[in-house]
Amino acid sequence: MSDEKTLVGAVKTEQGVELKGIVMQPIIDKCEGCDRVRSFEEEKFCSSYPVPARKWADGRCNFATHIKVESGKAAKVNPLKASKRAAKGR
Numbered sequence: 001m002s003d004e005k006t007l008v009g010a011v012k013t014e015q016g017v018e019l020k021g022i023v024m025q026p027i028i029d030k031c032e033g034c035d036r037v038r039s040f041e042e043e044k045f046c047s048s049y050p051v052p053a054r055k056w057a058d059g060r061c062n063f064a065t066h067i068k069v070e071s072g073k074a075a076k077v078n079p080l081k082a083s084k085r086a087a088k089g090r
């Protein structure tokens, strides 16, 4: 038995696989390993977003569970707060 999660509530229509009336696009390579990937009829879809490729179009998917936020932009340290923390010994 596979422990792959399936896309609950999805149906196959002429347009493709639909979930709640929205046509779903399959995941892309970068989605592999993400916890939100769901399988349906031999294909894999995202449980959170119907068009995964667009989610990755401008960088990293913000829903991805398998990618750590790279240090840099997102985790920028405020030098003033950091020095206060250091002064308090934390």
Ligand code: SF4
Pocket: 027, 028, 030, 031, 034, 035, 036, 037, 045, 046, 047, 048, 049, 051, 052, 053, 055, 061, 062, 063, 064, 065
């Ligand atoms: S959450 Fe993002 S990375 Fe994960 S499957 Fe969906 S589109 Fe892909």
